[in-house]
Amino acid sequence: MTKHPPPSAGPLAGIRILDLTSVLMGPFATVQLGDMGADVIKVEAPAGDSTRHLGPMRNPGMGALFLHCNRNKRSIVLDLKHPEGRAAVLRLAATADVLVYNVRPQAMQRLQLGYGDVAAVKPDIVYAGLHGFGQQGPYAARPAYDDLIQGATGIPALSVLAGGDVPRYAPGALADRIVGIAAVNAILAALFHRQRTGEGQAVEIPMFETMAQLTLGDHLCGQTFEPPLGPTGYPRILNPDRRPxxxxxxxxxxxxxxxxxxxxxxxxxxxxxxxxxxxxxxxxxxxxxxxxxxxxxxxxxxxxxxxxxxxxxxxxxxxxxxxMHTVDTLLDDPHLQAVDFLTPQEHPSEGAIRAMRVPARWSKTQPAQRHFAPQLGQHSEELLREAGYGPAELAALRASGALDPNP
CATH class of the missing domain: 3.30.1540.10 (formyl-coa transferase, domain 3)
Structure with missing residues (x-):
């Protein structure tokens, strides 16, 4: 049983991510950045990320989904609706290379944490927004969830064309995870641009457009041409006999x-x-x-x-x-066992758990787990001290109600 994750600097060692995301799409993006060595600061509301409370758990606030999507992160609890909480986030942002959020941009503006606000304290920040829709279209202010985006980009309808009896969502958080991966690509490219030019920038990663690209990449087909050379739909993929x-x-x-x-x-x-x-x-x-x-x-x-x-x-x-595996038989797959994909670990608060290693293999800077998923607010004081807060400021921040009350 591994008591501590193996140490590894990783290719993003020295990069700091200010993570204002919650649920799945954003945390799935930032956990990949953390696995690659970035220092990920997870800013949570007083109630904590909602995934803390989902699925089986041994202790409150440490659900299974949360454990998998929030390793290699440090948790700080701040109430951003308090002016003091907003000020603390800006002080943290001044030390960061990237800020990532996945609420609607309008909410960030209301909190006075829009790109202009953050760039004022960190001009070369990469300010990455994961949200439902591009901000230039009529859907800009709409809320979005995985199921909604799957439906809006035709995935349930395709299941009927492929022989299903009724429209069905893909049985997984497909949009959240694909858009999370797209966000990692965009953030890394923006960091590369900054390294070459010194310029930060705002980057928008919309769910709808990202998943529309996924659907239409396969199924635009004859409608690619003007005038069309045929209908939409890739026949092989839509074949009812394309199945186990x-x-x-x-x-x-x-x-x-x-x-x-x-x-x-x-x-x-x-x-x-x-x-x-x-x-x-x-x-x-x-x-x-x-x-x-x-x-x-x-x-x-x-x-x-x-x-x-x-x-x-x-x-x-x-x-x-x-x-054809089931989820249960996949756990015993001989190849996954041979490459140690699922590894037993001893979480300091949750006991014995099963973790998934980083799939990619690197010859020089292997990404790896360095920290277990944190308890709510586990690193609040540590992170604020790193941002320059002294004892009196910490006490005042707690007294204001902007910082979690538990030292």
């Missing part, structure tokens, strides 16, 4: 794409001449035109053997395949 295939005793995932793979498939089902003799299957373009027929053939064939039999013959034929 039922076998005699379970399911299997396999993918036929190249000429060689389809040739091998036809041989496996005892019809090798189809590839050479049937023009519908001879090229990738013709196969795409006839993909519904092909996937129906695959579906019918898969039902004739057991999962183990298919795993064996597909491996021998060098055809891409994987077992």
């Amino acid at each position: 295939y039922r076998t005699l005793d379970g399911y299997i995932c396999t993918m036929f794409y190249t000429d060689r793979q389809w040739q091998s498939f036809f041989a496996l089902i005892g019809q090798p001449a189809l590839f050479a003799d049937d023009p519908r299957f001879a090229t990738i373009g013709r196969r795409t035109e006839n993909i519904r027929l092909l996937y129906a053939m695959v579906s019918e064939a898969m039902a004739t053997r057991t999962t183990a039999q298919w795993l064996h013959v597909l491996a021998e034929a060098d055809i891409p395949h994987m077992p």
Whole structure:
């Protein structure tokens, strides 16, 4: 059992992130920056990030989702509606390289923490906003959640086109996590620009536009052209038979794409001449035109053997395949075990937990966990002292109600 996370400076060592985000999208972005070595200061309201109270937990305020999205961060509790709390955030911002928030920009303006306010104390700050919609359009002031953005960008409707009975959201916080990754990319690029020029800037990462790019990148298709060369929708992806295939005793995932793979498939089902003799299957373009027929053939064939039999013959034929995991069986996947993806740890307050390591491998500056997810306000005084607060100022801040009352 690992009692302490392994130390690692990481490629972002020396970068300080002032993290005003909560729930999932923002914290998922900043945890990645923290994993890469940045010093992430998590500013929480007195009630704490709402994810502290979600899911199973051993102690109040330390829910499972919070633990996974808030490691490598230090927590300070400030009430930003107090003038003294706002002043404290600005003093912290003066020491930071990046400020990240995920409330609507209008809320930051009301708090007098807009880009102009923050740039006044830190001109080269990278001021990154993750919010629902670009601020130049009619949706600018609307609230946004993962489900709303999935629906607005066509994901539930695509599930029906692909053979579902009713529209369904993807069973995961798809938009929150994808936009979180997009935010990391944008923040790192802005930091690179600052390194070259000395210039800070405001960066907007909108959920709607980011996810619209994801949907339309696959499905704009014939509507790419003016005049259109065909309808929207990528036929292979929308094929109702594009799914895990039922076998005699379970399911299997396999993918036929190249000429060689389809040739091998036809041989496996005892019809090798189809590839050479049937023009519908001879090229990738013709196969795409006839993909519904092909996937129906695959579906019918898969039902004739057991999962183990298919795993064996597909491996021998060098055809891409994987077992269909459940979330529970994924925990026991032999590859994840071999690469130590899930590691047992001893959290100082939560006891034995299972953590996920950083997926990427680096030869020089390996990102890693350095700190466990913090308790609410665990580092309040430490961080304020680093920002220059003396004992009298700390006492006054507490007395004002802007700082958490527990020393």
